[in-house]
Amino acid sequence: MxxxxxxxxxxxxxxxxxxxxxxxxxxxxxxxxxxxxxxxxxxxxxxxxxxxxxxxxxxxxxxxxxxxxxxxxxxxxxxxxxxxxxxxxxxxxxxxxxxxxxxxxxxxxxxxxxxxxxxxxxxxxxxxxxxxxxxxxxxxxxxxxxxxxxxxxxxxxxxxxxxxxxxxxxxxxxxxxxxxxxxxxxxxxxxxxxxxxxxxxxxxxxxxxxxxxxxxxxxxxxAGDRPGQVERWWERARAQVAFYGSTPNYRFLFEQLGRPEVPERIRARQKAGDLAGMAKEVDDELLEQFCVxxxxxxxxxxxxxxxxxxxxxxxxxxxxxxxxxxxxxxxxxxxxxxxxxx
Structure with a gap:
């Protein structure tokens, strides 16, 4: 690989x-x-x-x-x-x-x-x-x-x-x-x-x-080996998953995970101009499915x-x-x- x-x-x-x-x-x-x-x-x-x-x-x-x-x-x-x-x-x-x-x-x-x-x-x-x-x-x-x-x-x-x-x-x-x-x-x-x-x-x-x-x-x-490194990239991944999750074409990926409601919540935050709130809709359990x-x-x-x-x-x-x-x-x-x- x-x-x-x-x-x-x-x-x-x-x-x-x-x-x-x-x-x-x-x-x-x-x-x-x-x-x-x-x-x-x-x-x-x-x-x-x-x-x-x-x-x-x-x-x-x-x-x-x-x-x-x-x-x-x-x-x-x-x-x-x-x-x-x-x-x-x-x-x-x-x-x-x-x-x-x-x-x-x-x-x-x-x-x-x-x-x-x-x-x-x-x-x-x-x-x-x-x-x-x-x-x-x-x-x-x-x-x-x-x-x-x-x-x-x-x-x-x-x-x-x-x-x-x-x-x-x-x-x-x-x-x-x-x-x-x-x-x-x-x-x-x-x-x-x-x-x-x-x-x-x-x-x-x-x-x-x-x-x-x-x-x-x-x-x-x-990834990281110093305090804060993993958390820094973990939060960036959360923001990216929220960004992509706002696109209707990707809804089915969340449906495969049994979380079909998440894209709707992300889009609602997006329409309200709440960019930080978009990321909050991606909880840690869900993020683990997308991020190592x-x-x-x-x-x-x-x-x-x-x-x-x-x-x-x-x-x-x-x-x-x-x-x-x-x-x-x-x-x-x-x-x-x-x-x-x-």
Whole structure:
């Protein structure tokens, strides 16, 4: 089991510093999210640092970009990283796609299916395996003169991973993607009752098994060996669970835990502008379902118990934030990475 750290898009000079520190600590890779800054430029800076790190977008937003644009960027990042780049894509939510990016969103599932197929067609055309010829309902890619093609690269095509929450998108990931980005709001029942069966169903459509996929699971980890450390990250996890729990699409995760009333209470607090109150709706018993906590040794055992047999890669939701606050913070995370890899 590999351990990665998660960061948002960073100022580019800061990204090169992170690459050096993460590699020195012994982390397996860096997963870059896309919020205010693009994920791809941060990935480029990480790649050019030349460190032996896997570099993943987790995720880059698909729909605002043509599949050709995404394919070209992923192709260059695969080459720059020496084949260590993984392209993680997600649909985001309707409000962001339509109101922030000004692009169409519906229907997200079929649109994403076509997007993945268009990417593969572009990769084949870049290698000269076949002319570019993709005709779909949402995208049409039919023109790629030699002067406009990036041409073959000396590393394999970048793996394409898909962010998926509901069974439909999980089945799509199992069928067409190389891996899946599980949502940070995950629990053991969700992983074993929803994620694995849906991935298996999708993989079977393509004559594959779940073992053929890279399953990437973010984890809320509250760890430390000094007074106050565990509590600090425990409370941050509580706030994040409340934030995600306010989204109606994630209600079913709470239903699986027998706590269907919690999302409604969180949303009521949110509507009242009571942000602190939102977190208070996530009690300790519930938070234990979403967050692993303890000293470093016990956290390693807990991560193995929760994600063993499910995840190929575990992504620390908080290690990147710890580094942003203190560049010396990655040492224990690197030790945890080595423990999980062993």
């Amino acid at each position: 590999q351990l990665d750290l998660m960061v948002p898009g960073l100022p580019l000079r800061q990204a090169t510093e992170l690459a050096r520190d993460a590699a020195s600590a012994g982390m397996a890779g860096v997963v870059v999210t896309e919020t205010g800054r693009t994920a791809y430029l941060t990935c480029a800076a990480l790649a050019l640092a030349g460190e032996p790190l896997d570099i993943l977008t987790g995720i880059a937003v698909a729909f605002p970009r043509s599949p050709m644009v995404t394919a070209q960027v992923a192709w260059e990042l695969a080459e720059a990283s020496g084949g260590r780049f993984r392209l993680g894509l997600g649909s985001q939510v309707r409000a962001h796609i339509e109101r922030r990016f000004g692009m169409p969103y519906d229907p997200p599932g079929p649109r994403m299916r076509e997007y993945l197929l268009a990417l593969r067609a572009a990769f084949r055309a870049f290698r000269g395996e076949e002319p570019l010829s993709f005709e779909g309902r949402y995208w049409s890619l039919r023109l790629l003169p030699a002067a406009w093609s990036p041409g073959p690269i000396a590393v394999p095509d970048p793996p394409v991973d898909l962010a998926a929450v509901n069974p439909w998108m999980l089945r799509l990931a199992g069928e067409l993607a190389d891996g899946v980005h599980v949502h940070p709001l995950n629990t053991e029942p969700y992983l074993r009752e929803t994620v694995l069966p849906a991935l298996a169903e999708g993989a079977a459509r393509a004559g594959r098994q779940v073992a053929d996929l890279t399953v990437i699971c973010p984890a809320f980890v509250a 906590a303890g000293d470093w040794a016990s956290v390693a055992d807990a991560l193995r118990a929760r994600y063993g047999g499910v995840a190929s890669r575990v992504v620390s939701y908080f290690a990147g934030q710890a580094w942003l606050e203190d560049r010396r913070a990655l040492g224990p995370w690197g030790e945890l990475a080595r423990a999980l890899a062993g």
